[in-house]
Amino acid sequence: AMPDGNAEAGQTKAFSCQFCHGTNGVAVKDGYPHMNGQNALYLYKAMKAYQNDERLGDYGKMMKQQLSALNDQDLADIAEYYAKQP
Amino acid sequence: AMPDGNAEAGQTKAFSCQFCHGTNGVAVKDGYPHMNGQNALYLYKAMKAYQNDERLGDYGKMMKQQLSALNDQDLADIAEYYAKQP
Numbered sequence: 001a002m003p004d005g006n007a008e009a010g011q012t013k014a015f016s017c018q019f020c021h022g023t024n025g026v027a028v029k030d031g032y033p034h035m036n037g038q039n040a041l042y043l044y045k046a047m048k049a050y051q052n053d054e055r056l057g058d059y060g061k062m063m064k065q066q067l068s069a070l071n072d073q074d075l076a077d078i079a080e081y082y083a084k085q086p
Numbered sequence: 087a088m089p090d091g092n093a094e095a096g097q098t099k100a101f102s103c104q105f106c107h108g109t110n111g112v113a114v115k116d117g118y119p120h121m122n123g124q125n126a127l128y129l130y131k132a133m134k135a136y137q138n139d140e141r142l143g144d145y146g147k148m149m150k151q152q153l154s155a156l157n158d159q160d161l162a163d164i165a166e167y168y169a170k171q172p
Contacts, residue, residue: 027125034128037120039117042119042120054146056140057135
């Protein structure tokens, strides 16, 4: 199950996400998902899917690499942060 | 590449999506993604990923089945419809 996420901690941990997803979750490029206001549990499950090889293809590989150093608490914090962005 | 999507046609084609994603793209259950205001190209690519076995796991199987009868134009129309919801 998803740990309790902390949005403040998530903002710091989401540093490398901003280059595609924006600092506020509004994607910087066509074709990338917006994450602001998204459901936090969904975001967490999507990131776990990348870690668990359930999302394949080029973006799957890239995202798995991006998330490789993050633990479940990190993912929950990041998910909470983006979910809380307007 | 993604065909030009038609939101009006997409609303009709998205009939079976509403039971999880809501008629307006606001997910009806915790853990399901909101799709209102999402990037249309991303939605299209996500649906193609399900069709192409690039999204696995329980939800991957379920979504692939949901999308099995839809062609690229259908997906583009559905993507455009949800992207346009406030």
